[in-house]
Amino acid sequence: MRLRASILRNMLFFKLAQSVEKIGKSCFLKFTPDYVCFGAIHSVGDNDPAGGGGAVQCWSRVAKKHLFTDYKSESNCDNEIYLEMKVEDILLAMRSSSNATAVTMRMTGKSVDAYLSFSITSEDHIGNSRTITQDVPIVRIMSRDGAMTTTAFDEPMVPPPEVHIMLPPLDRLRHITASYKNIADYIVMSSNLSGEMLLSTTDGIRSFSHYQQGLDSHAIDARYGIAAKAQIETKFSGLVNPQLTSVEERYDDGDGEGPHNQRLRERPKDFASVMVKIVDLQRVLQSHCVKPQSVICSVIPHHSLLFLVYLDSAEEAALTYFIPEPSAQ
Structure with a gap:
């Protein structure tokens, strides 16, 4: 078994x-001749980070050309x-390697005593180079x-998303959810295909079991029992609803359009809503640290949120986050 590469700058x-x-x-890594997969799961009450359903999940599959030479x-x-x-450890x-001029990676050791070894070369202010090695345990x-x-x-196998919307700057959303966390444990994220998004605190109790058509913000409040104690609501408008062709094609039922395009044609102002734990949303918003080019949220009503975090201009270099809606209470 051999693994070696030079990491792009x-x-x-x-x-x-x-x-x-x-x-x-x-972090779970899959190296193949053509691509690398990253994966991680957060399971509440589950000591096995790789197991359990209904958990917050992150995964990515990136072509080798975006990572290595x-x-x-x-x-x-x-x-x-x-x-x-x-x-x-990674x-x-x-x-x-933050100021490195070159970084190479290789797998060393065997079985229970294996490492990913990173040889990191850097230069000082007068041009002298030095190399250090970091052995990261596997x-x-x-x-x-x-x-x-x-x-x-x-x-995760999920129903077809009905709304795709480009998120505002993640730093702004982080500050908003930080203030929400002081008064509630859950948040309802609602979006439509007219560029609008609502964030509302909730006590996590659902008032009835099915989503209704044409929900405005007050109907969404009733749907989730939001007005139990205190409530904070933030509304965004003028956001972009991107067309995710690959997603639409995956869920095309034969009539040439997926659920997003069908909703756009029939009821673009209707909100699709999902309730999630605020702490779970904050985990996703931590991806601000990698300065993504853009972040798209796909709403699967009554089920989950998917976040596509594009790390550069190439669509292949992206992370996907999955947050399920908690079971009905």
Whole structure:
């Protein structure tokens, strides 16, 4: 088993690790000859970061050309390598390479004593170069069968999203949700296809079991029992509703349009709403630290939120976050 590569100077490899830091303590990596997968899961009450359903999840699949040069992955499993590592250990290497002129990565050791070794070269102010090595422990090397049972590598199966909306700056949303957290544990995120988004605090109790058509903000309040104690509501308008062609094609039922386009044609001002835990939303908003190019939220009513975090201008370099709506109370 061999793994080696030179990390591109945009440090996207480390940015991906930094983005999953708030999701789970463990980061799951899949190296193949053509791409690299990152995955992490946060399961409340579950000590196994790779297990459990209904959890906040983050995953990414990035082509090798966006991460490395001189890349090679070799193994007896079709040259695929599956690793579990502690995110904080990877970030230690990231901090050491912040001013590096070159970073190379290779897998060293065997079995229970394996490492990802990062050789980091930097120059001082007079041009002298020096190289240090950071050996990052590998928690475990997984077999293909072991990786198949690790849900961090799997994209959750979800119903078709009905609304895609470009989020405002993540820093702004972080400050808003920080103030929400002082009075509530849950937040209702509502968006429509007229560029509007509502954020409302709620006590987490749903008043009735099905979403209704044409909900305005007051109807959304009734739907979730928002007015129980105190309430904060923030409204955004003038946001962009992007067309995600690949998503629409995936859920096309044969009539040439997916659920997003159908809603756009029939009821663009109707809100689609999902209730999530504020702390879970804040975990996603921590991706502001990697300065994403854009963030798109896809709303799956009565089910979950999906966040597509694009780390650069290439759509292939993206993270996807999944936040499920808690079970009815």
